[in-house]
Amino acid sequence: MKKTITFIAAALICTGISAQTKEQAKENPDLFRAIRDLSRTEIIIPDIDGYKAVKTDLHVHTFFSDGDCSPEYRVKEGWRDGLDAMAITDHIEYRPSDSKMQTYLGVKKKNDKPDLNTSVKLAENAAASYGLLIIPGIEITRNPREVGHFNALFTTDNNKIHDDDPLIAIRNAKAQESVIQFNHPGWARNDANFTEPAKQALAEGLIDGIETFNGEEFYPQHIEDALNNHCYIAGNSDIHATIHDFYLRSGYFRNMTIVFAEECTLPAIKEALLAQRTIAYGCGTLSGSREMLGKLFLASIDIKKIYVNENGDGNILITNKSSFPYLLNGPSTSVNILLPPFSSIKVGFKKNQELKYTISNMFYGVNKNPEISLPLTDSL
Ligand SMILES: [Zn+2]
Ligand SMILES: [Zn+2]
Known part of the structure; x- marks a missing residue:
């Protein structure tokens, strides 16, 4: 023994x-x-409209560009963080570690151009045994003030994307039937508006998604921009250090783009992104369309009357069955009430009162939080 x-x-x-x-x-x-x-960690998110909630991170770096970690570590980390799919998106143009890594691995000889598919291939090899899906990708990385950064996802050959003209690079990626995402719109800039090349790419129909969360950053103005331009809303880690350093020590899950897809496969995820069936999660906050946020919230909770007095007033129990916390502001309180994951709260109601709550940590635009009426049946 x-x-x-x-x-x-x-x-x-x-x-x-x-x-x-x-x-x-x-x-x-x-x-x-x-x-x-x-x-x-299993992250519990309800399915919506019969679509499976696929937990993805569509923006991840390794030490093949300027990240701290190997592709293999990223796979283990992503699996342990509860992801179903993860894109590997090293920078094309900024690769301070690339030469060292590829030489170390014996895949680079002197004067060779780096093979921009290497980190994706290593991640794919490692991910197979975890059952984690790797989305091949790359980050087109230009001056953030004038141009910005764009992820190309579902690429077939990262070596055939670069061009000095960023628009041609985006078109090259699009020629591989890639999905293009405008990253961290306000990073290293004085505003978060579209840059001129981003505007042009959007006008050409080359942009498919926009990050509303990137690391600790939140860009609420782009929620409506994305929806109005038929772009999906993304929330990604853009992790360079470790997820533990950045998120877990602060008590958050890593950022995620929750993709509502028919199944967890590359074609199904791509279809769902192009159909804008996403909700973005970033450091305790959610963004998406008003309709999808409402569906997610209602699918995440159970409501039960637990007490009714002789006047018809009483208490209900709201139970959160999901891994996300919700902040509720409703008729019975003037401050936000925290409904933590896998917990219940008791709130009062008056007879015939509409139980309408503002969900303060959900955003469908700048200062726009969904208001949701809780369906209350008569029975206890
Ligand atoms: Zn970037
Ligand atoms: Zn990045």
């Missing part, structure tokens, strides 16, 4: 208290090892 010693320790992150168990090694009775947590 293995001897087990259990220590209860105050954990620094998230859960408050955790049990850490150490086990005696089979090969050495003097050696005790801590049991590692190798689990994946």
Whole structure:
């Protein structure tokens, strides 16, 4: 029998208290090892309209451009973070580590041009055993003030995209039937408006999606821009360091583009993106169309009357069955109420009162939060 010693320790992150168990090694009775947590976080998001909620991150860097981590680490990290699919999108034009990495891996010889497909291929190889889907991609990376950055997703050959003219580069990517995403519209700029080349690309129908969340940044003006221009709304990590450094220590999941797709396959995800069936998640906030946000919220909760007095007034229990927190502002309160994941709150109601709540951490435009009437049946 293995001897087990259990220590209860105050954990620094998230859960408050955790049990850490150490086990005696089979090969050495003097050696005790801590049991590692190798689990994946399951993020529970309800399906909408019969479409599966596919959790994706459409913007990820590795050390083949300027990220800190290998493609293999990104795969393990993405799987553990609960993603279903992840795009690898290293920069084309900014690759301080590329030469070192490709030389180290023996895939680059002196004076070779870098193979811009390498990080995608390494991620695909690693991801197969995790059941994580890799979306091949690349980031077209130009001066942020004058041009901006664009992700090409579902690329077939990243080596055939570059051109000095950014519009030609975008057209080259489009020729591979790629999906083009305008990234972090206000990063390193004084506003978040479309740059001239981005406007031109949009007018040509080359832009398919816009990031409303990128890392810690939020661009609410682009929610309506995206919807008005038939672009999907994205929320991505654009991770360069580790997800743990950036998100988990702050108590958040990594940013995600939730894609409502028929299934978790590359063609189905692409179809859903082009049909704008997405909701973006960024550091506790959600953005999307008013309609989709409303459907997500209602599918995430259960409502039950728990008490009615002789006047017909009473209390209801709102239960959040999803992994996202919601901030509710409603008739019974003047401040936001937090409805944490997998929790219930009790709120009061008056007889015949419409229970309309503003969901303050959901945005369908600048300062636009959906107002949702809770369906209340008469029975307890
Ligand atoms: Zn960028
Ligand atoms: Zn990036």
